[in-house]
Amino acid sequence: MGINSLEQLSDPIVSRIISFLPQNDKVNLLYTNYHFYVLVQPLLYRNLLFTKSAALSCRHTYDESLYTVIGGLKTPLATASLNNKISKTRQSVLLESLTINSELCKYVENIVFAGSYSNDAKVESFHDVISLDLFEYVMKNCPNLKNTSAFDLSNYNKNFTKQQTVQLDSLKDLGSIINSPIKHLSIRSQDNLTDFNGLDDNLLLVFFGQLQTLEFNEDISQSILLDKLNSLSQNVSNDKEPLFHLQNLKVVFYHCFENYGEKLSSFLKRIDFKVLKRLEVAVGCDDMTCDCLQNFFHFLTKQDLKLQNLSFVQKTAHREHNYSEKFDFHITQFLKQYASRESLKFLSIRHAPPSDFNVGDGFEGNYLHRKALYEDVLPLLTNLETLIxxxxxxxxxxxxxIISNLLWNGCECEHCNDYLPIFDKYILKHQYYDEEKSRMTDMISPILFGNVARVLSSRLPTGCDMFLDSFPPVCRYWDFHSAPYLITHSGECSIDKSASPPIAICVAHFLREYVDAIGLMIPTLRRCVLSGVFFDRIPVEGKDDNWVCSDQ
Structure with missing residues (x-):
């Protein structure tokens, strides 16, 4: 007998189906009858994301089902002031709902605070994103709240010892959490702590031994803490016994400290790699003659790694092409030598281009060298499903x-033929401040499309790339005049945030050629995200590569 209605299914099956619905569909289903009202509520309130932006719609995917977004409007015409009012109003409604129906509080388990991106490098404060009344009410009255996290925000310094996740702004606060059942620890800012007086060594070792996630976001705190942990590890009788059973790890390997490689290697030797599933490495060396990166990646290839999720982040103080190619060379060599490539499902690679996109020796031939490195290694990733x-x-x-091809030799569809000439005129009428030359100079295509790409990339949270697939992307728009440097124009300029969606489509059409090529190299790939533009491969009968883009 066929099934014609959700009501014919058991509640566990219906709840599973509801979990994949976007936020608005959950709300619509909730209004149909009391039975669905009861089933939808736990899934609607379980994961909450507070932001002034709106969730980005990615067709044919389940990104919008990950979190309920309490934010602003999707339209690029909404001003910052309007989005601020809308987000505050929605927070007031949420607070009223939780206050009137306290049963809803028990459903809240995970909360994320995400700042609004500003292309002039300003960082939004935590207090601007969340109402203090709502925040305090949730913290006091939601008994099942496990995790709170913040991305792209300043002044977030909350250590909630009853939760499973803590973002630590100072190693000096370790004492306040060392007796807590914390599973996920992120150390986010630089520190100058030189001793751990007052902390019991055994407690410290037990605390880090029970962690499932450890994130180092900069090298100073990492160096200080690894000194302590390595010293404690030496006192354990069996020097080959794994002491740290991490499932998720982020470390920094940057050539700027004495014995930096030795400290990290000593720590990694005490990790149980058999349980490690996610690894993120922020890596760099600013000495072109140094072989430290080669030695570090050689060390990793010798470990019993069976990673499902791997992320690389470039660290460098230089803008020359050679340093980026050095980074690319070493990570691609590692991927070639990595014995368990077949277990890899997720790969993220984040470079560190200069803010004005003025790369030393930025010639086409050098670009082709870097491209060839990836063309050699990507076909070896035979089970990869997500590339970001x-x-x-x-x-x-x-x-x-290369980037000028986007403007003058790119897509010739009706949309691009209509809009690319408009952006060509934008370039002719604008100037930007060139910091190297210390003067205003004519706008060029790298500045235009580099800034567009930087804003599109901010759809993804920053801070920990190995969890990029755990959060929904949000809408971001550029006003075409804000940047880390001055942008001016002659006469009147009518181009504003409303031009963001059209230029995003032009960018998507340019990127489609790369995605098609990558898809042929990795037949198992299901998602490819390039600078915040999402491409998802949807199976269609008779088609091998039916890529659907978020910006269409």
């Missing part, structure tokens, strides 16, 4: 000959 490159187009923008 948050700074792909920003890196391409460093090679003016």
């Amino acid at each position: 490159c948050p700074t792909f187009l920003q890196s391409v923008a460093g090679y003016e000959q």
